[in-house]
Amino acid sequence: MDGMSQIQTGGRPVAASLTNASVKFGSFTALSDISLEIGAGEFWTILGPSGCGKSTMLRLVSDLVPPASGGVEILGKSTEAARLAREFAFVFQDATLLPWRSALKNVELPLEMGRKRGIEIPRGDRTPMELLELVGLKGREDALPHELSGGMRQRVAIARALVCQPKLLLMDEPFGALDEMTRDHLNMQLLEIWRETGVTCLFVTHSIPEAVLLGQKVLMLRAHPGRVKEVVEIDLPEPRHVELRETPDFNRYSSYLRKSLEDC
Numbered sequence: 001m002d003g004m005s006q007i008q009t010g011g012r013p014v015a016a017s018l019t020n021a022s023v024k025f026g027s028f029t030a031l032s033d034i035s036l037e038i039g040a041g042e043f044w045t046i047l048g049p050s051g052c053g054k055s056t057m058l059r060l061v062s063d064l065v066p067p068a069s070g071g072v073e074i075l076g077k078s079t080e081a082a083r084l085a086r087e088f089a090f091v092f093q094d095a096t097l098l099p100w101r102s103a104l105k106n107v108e109l110p111l112e113m114g115r116k117r118g119i120e121i122p123r124g125d126r127t128p129m130e131l132l133e134l135v136g137l138k139g140r141e142d143a144l145p146h147e148l149s150g151g152m153r154q155r156v157a158i159a160r161a162l163v164c165q166p167k168l169l170l171m172d173e174p175f176g177a178l179d180e181m182t183r184d185h186l187n188m189q190l191l192e193i194w195r196e197t198g199v200t201c202l203f204v205t206h207s208i209p210e211a212v213l214l215g216q217k218v219l220m221l222r223a224h225p226g227r228v229k230e231v232v233e234i235d236l237p238e239p240r241h242v243e244l245r246e247t248p249d250f251n252r253y254s255s256y257l258r259k260s261l262e263d264c
């Protein structure tokens with residue numbers, strides 16, 4: 001289809017590669033024969049029907065579940081080595097902040113935990129305070145989580161995820177529980193952070209417009225068992241803005257993906 005080809009990354013440094021990877025829970029196959037190469041610095045969004053294995057894929061990449069067969073490498077390392085080297089960080093739908101710690105203290109937590117365990121933490125370019133500024137929370141560093149809105153809490157979670165300077169940011173529906181305007185705002189902020197830091201992003205969503213707005217590539221998974229249906233390259237002008245959603249090209253990608261999702 002015009003501009004919507006099945007693609008594999010070629011000739012670029014690879015952030016994550018999966019080779020015929022499968023995941024089983026007992027006798028149930030959650031993911032089957034996944035082969036992908038995610039180029040360094042790319043932004044991938046992941047779509048697919050409920051239960052097709054989107055979260056399982058992030059858990060596989062982040063060493064939370066092992067492959068039953070096949071392999072996964074992060075920056076040429078095993079997922080375990082990448083986890084120990086803090087090469088990736090996770091942001092979940094729920095910000096999971098410690099309620100008794102301020103925004104700043106929550107962002108500092110991974111550094112403290114690393115130090116306590118005697119783990120050498122890569123020194124980030126930005127201090128925790130600068131990261132809070134990056135996510136637009138300057139002046140709110142002393143606020144406790146209950147004093148912040150849901151969107152602000154999620155921004156603290158993103159700052160916390162960036163504090164060890166990960167190369168790969170894994171996000172599982174991070175804005176799924178937020179209202180549309182807040183989601184728009186955070187989508188734009190996330191794209192700014194992505195452009196500024198060069199971090200590779202893998203972002204699970206149920207929203208087709210969100211997948212198109214954020215993703216350079218959209219991975220569509222099929223269910224039963226979860227497997228790759230297609231990878232759609234999104235060729236829209238950069239830097240992206242929410243107004244893009246009103247354009248014919250954006251609508252063309254959204255319609256294509258809606259149909260693809262229906263065919264899963």
Ligand SMILES: Nc1ncnc2c1ncn2[C@@H]1O[C@H](COP(=O)(O)OP(=O)(O)OP(=O)(O)O)[C@@H](O)[C@H]1O
Nearest residue numbers: 025028030048049050051052053054055056057226
């Ligand atoms: N720890 C587990 N033990 C057994 N089965 C599991 C486990 N984790 C996930 N599954 C199953 O694996 C399949 C994929 O689950 P997963 O959460 O990855 O799907 P998903 O695409 O993220 O779903 P949703 O869109 O509803 O969030 C589902 O059938 C789920 O029930």
